[in-house]
Amino acid sequence: MASFDLDLSLFNRWRLVQFVVMMEEDVVFESQLELDKRRVKLYLTSTEIFWECEEKDGVHEEPKKSLLNKHNRRIQISEIITVQTEHTSHNETGFTGIELKNTESNTCAIYTIRRAHKYKWRERKITLVSKDCASCQLLIDAIKEQLKKYTENRPKRLLLFVNPYGGKKRGPKIYAEKIEPLFELAKIQVDVVVTQRANHAKDIVSDYDLGRIDGIICVGGDGMFSEILHGLLLRTLKDSGIHTLGPSIPLIQPQLRIGIIPAGSTNTVVHSTTGADDPVTSALHIILGDNMAIDVTTLHHSNHFLCFNVSLLGYGFYGDVIVDSEDKRWMGPKRYDWSGLKKTLSNNSYEGEVTFLPGPNKHLHPKDGSRCLLGCKVCNEAALSYASGEPHTPDGFGDDAWRRVRGKFLAINSFTMSCRCEKSPEGVAPCCHLGDGCLDLVLVHETSRIDYIRHLWRCTAKKDNQFDMDFIQVHRVRQFKFRPLIDDDDVIDDCAEAHPDGQQTLKSHVKQGSCNSVWNSDGEPIEQAAIDVRVHCQAIKLFARGIEEYDSDDQITCGASSGNIEQKRHVERLVAGNIAEVTHVDNYVCLVAGNIEQVTHIMDHYVCLVAGDVSF
Numbered sequence: 001m002a003s004f005d006l007d008l009s010l011f012n013r014w015r016l017v018q019f020v021v022m023m024e025e026d027v028v029f030e031s032q033l034e035l036d037k038r039r040v041k042l043y044l045t046s047t048e049i050f051w052e053c054e055e056k057d058g059v060h061e062e063p064k065k066s067l068l069n070k071h072n073r074r075i076q077i078s079e080i081i082t083v084q085t086e087h088t089s090h091n092e093t094g095f096t097g098i099e100l101k102n103t104e105s106n107t108c109a110i111y112t113i114r115r116a117h118k119y120k121w122r123e124r125k126i127t128l129v130s131k132d133c134a135s136c137q138l139l140i141d142a143i144k145e146q147l148k149k150y151t152e153n154r155p156k157r158l159l160l161f162v163n164p165y166g167g168k169k170r171g172p173k174i175y176a177e178k179i180e181p182l183f184e185l186a187k188i189q190v191d192v193v194v195t196q197r198a199n200h201a202k203d204i205v206s207d208y209d210l211g212r213i214d215g216i217i218c219v220g221g222d223g224m225f226s227e228i229l230h231g232l233l234l235r236t237l238k239d240s241g242i243h244t245l246g247p248s249i250p251l252i253q254p255q256l257r258i259g260i261i262p263a264g265s266t267n268t269v270v271h272s273t274t275g276a277d278d279p280v281t282s283a284l285h286i287i288l289g290d291n292m293a294i295d296v297t298t299l300h301h302s303n304h305f306l307c308f309n310v311s312l313l314g315y316g317f318y319g320d321v322i323v324d325s326e327d328k329r330w331m332g333p334k335r336y337d338w339s340g341l342k343k344t345l346s347n348n349s350y351e352g353e354v355t356f357l358p359g360p361n362k363h364l365h366p367k368d369g370s371r372c373l374l375g376c377k378v379c380n381e382a383a384l385s386y387a388s389g390e391p392h393t394p395d396g397f398g399d400d401a402w403r404r405v406r407g408k409f410l411a412i413n414s415f416t417m418s419c420r421c422e423k424s425p426e427g428v429a430p431c432c433h434l435g436d437g438c439l440d441l442v443l444v445h446e447t448s449r450i451d452y453i454r455h456l457w458r459c460t461a462k463k464d465n466q467f468d469m470d471f472i473q474v475h476r477v478r479q480f481k482f483r484p485l486i487d488d489d490d491v492i493d494d495c496a497e498a499h500p501d502g503q504q505t506l507k508s509h510v511k512q513g514s515c516n517s518v519w520n521s522d523g524e525p526i527e528q529a530a531i532d533v534r535v536h537c538q539a540i541k542l543f544a545r546g547i548e549e550y551d552s553d554d555q556i557t558c559g560a561s562s563g564n565i566e567q568k569r570h571v572e573r574l575v576a577g578n579i580a581e582v583t584h585v586d587n588y589v590c591l592v593a594g595n596i597e598q599v600t601h602i603m604d605h606y607v608c609l610v611a612g613d614v615s616f
């Protein structure tokens, strides 16, 4: 017999949600239909569609099929991709006595999204059969009417770049097989460019008629995104008459949003803004017209603009890794592991001086345990505060707000976002915010190899204690400057000026264990070591919404059979890859769901199992 170990508060939360929803909504349309060969009564409100099963022969039977079970009978209008008639033959309709003409249909298909495993989204199709074609058309018209207000911000035409060279070189295949059909379904026109060389996309963006499109998409990795970001930000400045970007000039937020379909090696930006490194999820965020603004940092050397940065900016360890890995692209994403291992063993450290201007709120810091999630309060407040002028330095930092740290550093890392990736699910800087106008500055002082390995190891764990080590200092800052030091009193402006020939020179320079490392800015090496860095609050918009809350407490542990592997597999097939994470712990099947809807959905599956499919 199955045993259920459920947190009852989940039920209460669900009931509360249902109650509030029912109280708030006004039904604007209702209809009797057929769904999964069962009669249902469907209701349309301004925000959602829901349905209930009708009694059959006077008996209200609770069906077991997924779309009909009681916790899965809702569609948010805002999440509908499209609604259209679908042509089925007379026999397939299930409704008796219907005469269909060839060109007409009494079948309506609603395409929407479903939350699959954790942050991943998938397309979901719901087929509804009306009693006749006219009723079907009325239903479609009514849904389209409600959908109008949500489609205003959705893209109709996109410029899309596919990088055939990034990651495992799967960009073109990912686009053709997974993404193009979804954009066709959503009736989005796409101008596709397969890039022929580095900076091809940037050059096109600098001249393109941007008024024709609603967004720019890249199918590639962080490098490809960075290229488009540069093209779009510089183009926006140029269109506003700014041709030279001095260190004190604020960025102008472009009108267009950028979307990222991940097909690179690390895909940090997409992972940190959607929670998933998944092409289909990203395409669905684009189709629904999601919109969020993220911070951009500018790098200057001697008042000359160098580049923009949005994720990791690292000197020392990460700089050495990028230089070492650049000629190992043939290894694919594994090149970072190989070069990372080499550089960890060499344990080089570099002398320098960091000065920084702290963030405006001293209670917010890189170890405060917070997470930047969908609707983040910290980012929303920062946007308001920056909109009304540059924020003040917090009390307690004194008149001379700039702080100074000198020393020998194994790494100087600045994070403008949490930098989540496959290897670090919570991010290398887990408390960092996407749009708060600040960056998290991590100073890793010279230490032993083993201690640094411990730090790197902790970065990959789900706990966020990687900064609780005595050789690491963290600060949340608005601006910082770095100057390499030859010796204690000799601050030089740019050691790399002695090596102006680019990467080869930089590589031999780093290899010789020379005075300086290089900066790794979003995966690109920067020659100049002496830099000035400034954060620009929410300077670029993305087709994303931030990471949806994933409540790890919404967990059900359900008793499974005593060691019968077949029965466990049966459970796994029913729910795995669909709504929850499934793991086996001794004789228990452990299900972890992303939200209350998924939890209740899982319970229904288990009720089905107990009712007959499997006896525990």
Ligand SMILES: Nc1ncnc2c1ncn2[C@@H]1O[C@H](COP(=O)(O)OP(=O)(O)OP(=O)(O)O)[C@@H](O)[C@H]1O
Residues within 6 Å of the ligand: 163, 164, 165, 166, 167, 168, 195, 196, 197, 198, 199, 200, 219, 220, 221, 222, 223, 224, 225, 227, 263, 264, 265, 266, 267, 268, 523
């Ligand atoms: N056809 C091409 N040939 C060579 N390089 C290209 C081409 N198209 C684009 N690029 C360059 O490839 C670089 C890397 O691409 P991308 O970021 O997509 O992959 P990645 O480096 O493997 O992934 P990640 O940046 O996530 O680690 C980009 O900076 C881009 O300028």
